[in-house]
Amino acid sequence: MLGVQALGPVSSHRAAETEPTPIASTAMEPQPIDHARNGGDGAGGAARDAERDAWVTLLSVPGVGPVTFGELLAVFGSAGAVIEVASSPIGWALLREALAHHAASAVGERAEVRTARVAMPAVGWDLASRICDGIADGRRATERVRSLGLKVVTLEEPTYPARLRLVDLPPPILYVRGSVEAMAADHVVAIVGTRWPTDKGRLIAGWIASAVARAGAVVVSGLAVGIDGAAHAAVVAEGLSTVAVLGGGHAHLFPRAHERLAEAIAGSGGAVVSELLPDTSPSRGAFPRRNRLVSGMSDATIVVEAGRRSGALITAGWALEQGRECFLVPGPFDAPTSAGCHAFLRSFPGQARLVSGIPELLEDLELDGGASMRAAEPSPGEPRDPRRGEPGSSAIGAGRAAVLASLAPVERALAEMLVEGPASVDDLSRRTCLGAAAILSALTLLELRGLVAGAGGRYVPTGTLASWARSPSARLKRRE
Amino acid sequence: MVGGGPHLSPGEVTLANDGILFLDELPEFDRTTLESLRQPLEDGQVAIARVGRATVFPSRFQLIAAMNPCPCGFAASGDGRCRCQPGVVERYAGRISGPLRDRMDLWVHMPRVEPGEYVRSASPETSRVVADRIAEARLRQIKRSGVPNSRLSGRALRSACGLGPTEQAHAVELAELEGWSARGIERLLRVARTAADLAGCNRVEASHLDEAARFRGPSDRRVGFEAVG
Numbered sequence: 001m002l003g004v005q006a007l008g009p010v011s012s013h014r015a016a017e018t019e020p021t022p023i024a025s026t027a028m029e030p031q032p033i034d035h036a037r038n039g040g041d042g043a044g045g046a047a048r049d050a051e052r053d054a055w056v057t058l059l060s061v062p063g064v065g066p067v068t069f070g071e072l073l074a075v076f077g078s079a080g081a082v083i084e085v086a087s088s089p090i091g092w093a094l095l096r097e098a099l100a101h102h103a104a105s106a107v108g109e110r111a112e113v114r115t116a117r118v119a120m121p122a123v124g125w126d127l128a129s130r131i132c133d134g135i136a137d138g139r140r141a142t143e144r145v146r147s148l149g150l151k152v153v154t155l156e157e158p159t160y161p162a163r164l165r166l167v168d169l170p171p172p173i174l175y176v177r178g179s180v181e182a183m184a185a186d187h188v189v190a191i192v193g194t195r196w197p198t199d200k201g202r203l204i205a206g207w208i209a210s211a212v213a214r215a216g217a218v219v220v221s222g223l224a225v226g227i228d229g230a231a232h233a234a235v236v237a238e239g240l241s242t243v244a245v246l247g248g249g250h251a252h253l254f255p256r257a258h259e260r261l262a263e264a265i266a267g268s269g270g271a272v273v274s275e276l277l278p279d280t281s282p283s284r285g286a287f288p289r290r291n292r293l294v295s296g297m298s299d300a301t302i303v304v305e306a307g308r309r310s311g312a313l314i315t316a317g318w319a320l321e322q323g324r325e326c327f328l329v330p331g332p333f334d335a336p337t338s339a340g341c342h343a344f345l346r347s348f349p350g351q352a353r354l355v356s357g358i359p360e361l362l363e364d365l366e367l368d369g370g371a372s373m374r375a376a377e378p379s380p381g382e383p384r385d386p387r388r389g390e391p392g393s394s395a396i397g398a399g400r401a402a403v404l405a406s407l408a409p410v411e412r413a414l415a416e417m418l419v420e421g422p423a424s425v426d427d428l429s430r431r432t433c434l435g436a437a438a439i440l441s442a443l444t445l446l447e448l449r450g451l452v453a454g455a456g457g458r459y460v461p462t463g464t465l466a467s468w469a470r471s472p473s474a475r476l477k478r479r480e
Numbered sequence: 481m482v483g484g485g486p487h488l489s490p491g492e493v494t495l496a497n498d499g500i501l502f503l504d505e506l507p508e509f510d511r512t513t514l515e516s517l518r519q520p521l522e523d524g525q526v527a528i529a530r531v532g533r534a535t536v537f538p539s540r541f542q543l544i545a546a547m548n549p550c551p552c553g554f555a556a557s558g559d560g561r562c563r564c565q566p567g568v569v570e571r572y573a574g575r576i577s578g579p580l581r582d583r584m585d586l587w588v589h590m591p592r593v594e595p596g597e598y599v600r601s602a603s604p605e606t607s608r609v610v611a612d613r614i615a616e617a618r619l620r621q622i623k624r625s626g627v628p629n630s631r632l633s634g635r636a637l638r639s640a641c642g643l644g645p646t647e648q649a650h651a652v653e654l655a656e657l658e659g660w661s662a663r664g665i666e667r668l669l670r671v672a673r674t675a676a677d678l679a680g681c682n683r684v685e686a687s688h689l690d691e692a693a694r695f696r697g698p699s700d701r702r703v704g705f706e707a708v709g
């Protein structure tokens with residue numbers, strides 16, 4: 001199915017969010033930690049920090065992935081204990097011995113998952129000695145993480161994103177730049193798509209992202225150029241939080257063109273997250289793997305535009321695999337930029353769902369538009385209009401009307417046209433039958449008001465004009 | 481380009497004196513070649529010094545240049561066909577240095593014309609009509625200042641514009657939006673003066689400033705935070 005490998009049993013139950021993960025259950029009781037803090041507070045905090053450092057150190061050893069790490073934890077109880085054992089002169093022998101015993105005793109409970117592996121110890125000679133060597137200079141990894149100002153969230157901490165815990169083989173550690181809390185929101189929605197979108201696709205991604213964010217959900221995406229970037233940027237423009245999951249380490253932010261966007265995300269209450277050590281450079285294989293985190297963190301994944309072989313479809317596939325919702329935005333019948341969405345919808349009837357409009361999408365996601373309206377217009381003394389609950393009918397619609405009413409006729413006409421989709425001066429001139437000079441000066445005034453921006457000869461709506469309430473589908477809904 | 485060689489011969493900038501120098505595919509030119517255009521563009525003459533000899537050639541030309549938005553040419557087509565890697569578009573545009581960009585008065589984006597549109601469109605104005613209008617505007621400029629707008633010095637330009645207080649405030653607002661240098665503001669005024677001349681106005685009004693502001697170059701100011709691929 002579309003390049004998605006099955007990696008074990010599908011967890012198709014969303015209700016069971018409190019169920020412990022395989023790793024956590026074989027490890028230890030989660031400690032009563034209230035907060036992911038890396039500063040440390042008192043004795044308990046220091047111990048927590050030490051264990052967190054031990055996780056980073058152990059996972060920085062080449063060859064130690066989630067599986068090996070889980071086994072080590074199961075045997076030794078904590079990463080700190082593993083390091084203690086490995087630091088002794090005969091560390092590698094002890095490691096190997098203990099794991100061999102564990103493998104033998106675990107035959108019963110794990111046979112169905114890793115039948116092939118039970119016969120041999122998970123930690124071979126090579127790996128055992130590598131762990132011992134790696135730990136000797138393991139300080140370097142923790143120092144590096146600290147010097148970059150990254151926060152570390154381990155699987156055993158309560159701040160670890162609850163949805164991600166339910167994924168098969170969740171990453172043991174997340175390195176976070178920005179706010180850890182952003183990942184723990186009540187509603188999390190992923191918005192992904194092609195790196196080469198059409199103007200309209202970019203606009204739609206922005207509409208969906210701002211609508212979903214205003215309805216109180218955190219938007220997750222992959223920080224790529226194109227749809228991902230448009231979704232992140234729209235949320236940042238609203239001053240709300242969004243989470244970007246990287247395909248490489250933090251020190252190798254990719255694409256570099258989005259460094260400012262990443263900064264804005266971290267600065268506006270969101271988070272930039274990676275499961276990889278900061279110095280890991282992005283590789284071809286890393287992005288499909290990253291995609292499983294994007295969908296795994298989210299209740300639902302929305303694909304805006306995807307070509308036939310787009311990586312966004314891998315994310316959509318993961319979403320279904322992980323038992324999450326998956327929505328696809330349809331495009332013109334023959335558009336190569338939507339062919340992947342259409343193919344996916346056809347491949348998964350009854351599972352993949354169609355986005356037929358933004359209010360409909362919010363409804364399908366069980367998001368309440370009302371809460372966001374209040375956030376958008378905070379006036380505590382004023383009694384709340386019950387009709388505000390209906391998306392597209394209320395304060396935002398009124399805001400748009402007010403903005404448009406304040407414009408001169410020519411500017412208003414241009415603004416209304418650009419809301420439908422980006423256009424060049426020639427397009428606008430033809431559609432309004434106005435001379436270029438009049439259009440150019442009106443565009444400048446719109447730009448001064450922050451309503452329009454020019455990019456490569458085409459003009460796109462920005463700010464309040466770009467928000468979802470102005471989308472044609474929202475307007476259709478209002479007319480009903 | 482600027483001239484030189486063993487016989488100290490004039491270059492293209494001098495050959496184009498009192499005419500037009502057209503450089504197609506501007507970013508494909510060598511960086512040093514492009515940078516060497518700065519002095520002739522600014523001074524209208526070019527000084528060349530070789531061993532034991534130095535000379536000055538005139539180089540009062542109108543520079544017209546064309547470039548694609550990216551190596552593949554599809555960036556900004558808006559239909560997802562540009563497959564240039566992130567950053568390539570910016571790097572390609574970045575081959576034209578800031579100082580050189582600053583010296584160009586008019587930047588015009590030419591979006592792709594759809595085939596159907598091209599076949600259908602009835603040309604609303606012929607070049608002859610446009611040429612007449614330009615000649616008229618030029619005559620108006622020479623009558624006013626003795627020289628065309630392009631040769632006006634800073635002070636003469638400001639007095640020729642005759643901006644009122646509201647227009648001045650508006651010009652400042654525009655300059656702040658774009659983060660313009662003094663050279664940028666001068667360019668805005670020069671283009672606005674010309675726009676007013678084309679419209680047959682004696683004074684530069686706010687709408688002319690707005691119109692002039694549209695002809696700006698690919699500035700460093702991005703649309704939001706997002707790289708537009």
